[in-house]
């Protein structure tokens with residue numbers, strides 16, 4: 552509802568330089584001859600604005616204070632918005648707890664196929680940890696001890712078996728920059744600004760903040776980004792491979808939703824496996840575990856998998872001889 556208006560500002564042109572233009576896959580606003588036959592069969596991706604409905608989780612738990620959680624009516628899109636625009640959407644522990652509840656719900660809801668992660672307003676996606684809550688052992692708000700619970704959120708997004716798209720207007724800096732990097736895709740408005748600030752404010756994220764960045768933009772650029780802690784424009788970030796596409800601010804949500812709808816036409820299982828496979832190489836045992844878990848999930852649906860289970864329950868020997876040893 553209000554969210555489209557939240558991203559309105561005078562327009563600029565879509566950045567023409569997109570690495571994907573040189574490959575087989577073109578961004579969704581470009582008509583590629585490779586897509587023509589697919590589009591003849593499936594038609595254009597609808598461009599009407601979604602109808603967002605606010606989601607309130609478990610009635611016994613207090614409503615969200617720091618985030619807005621919405622789902623598009625009749626479509627498989629969830630939208631999770633950090634709602635602290637007066638602090639440039641900086642997160643405190645409470646914000647992270649709420650985000651984790653919402654992401655968990657979106658994961659569990661089988662009608663949701665893709666999740667948009669964004670910040671309220673046009674000034675910022677997220678400016679990282681709220682420094683006024685930072686103490687000697689992390690960030691502390693309602694209770695008296697510190698924590699770095701955003702690290703758990705990063706892992707949650709990374710392992711979530713559905714695509715998460717960061718929709719970035721304004722600043723994505725510090726821990727907010729790491730959050731967009733752990734998302735599967737990033738669509739940036741042309742007013743977006745990217746960068747790390749840790750070394751300037753006495754902090755650093757040497758976990759995903761360093762390793763995923765290095766993987767995304769290469770070690771030299773990652774060092775530059777961390778050591779100098781400079782800010783980069785949306786088009787610079789796009790050239791570095793930090794973002795998938797830059798669009799005019801007023802088109803940000805429209806384009807992001809278009810990407811969501813396009814993905815929603817495709818096989819959820821194929822996408823799930825692609826996500827876990829792409830992460831597996833970097834995520835070590837945890838990455839392999841996610842990929843292997845997907846394989847088990849699918850195997851349970853086969854006759855061969857069921858032969859073992861039902862034989863066990865019927866106290867008889869399983870007969871696996873009927874299943875081919877495929878080459």
Ligand SMILES: CC(C)(COP(=O)(O)OP(=O)(O)OC[C@H]1O[C@@H](n2cnc3c(N)ncnc32)[C@H](O)[C@@H]1OP(=O)(O)O)[C@@H](O)C(=O)NCCC(=O)NCCSC(=O)c1cc(O)c2ccccc2c1O
Nearest residue numbers: 638639641678679680681682699701725726748754755756
């Ligand atoms: C983001 C900005 C560049 C925006 O600048 P702008 O000029 O547009 O706005 P203001 O500076 O005037 O900000 C408006 C208002 O918001 C307050 N604010 C903004 N960001 C934060 C913040 N992160 N924490 C607290 N408050 C914030 C600001 O003070 C203003 O309030 P007033 O009352 O004064 O009006 C610019 O705001 C900026 O540079 N912000 C700071 C960015 C930053 O350094 N972030 C923290 C990096 S460290 C981090 O995020 C982090 C978090 C973790 O949980 C970690 C966990 C584990 C390892 C590492 C972690 C980590 O590094």
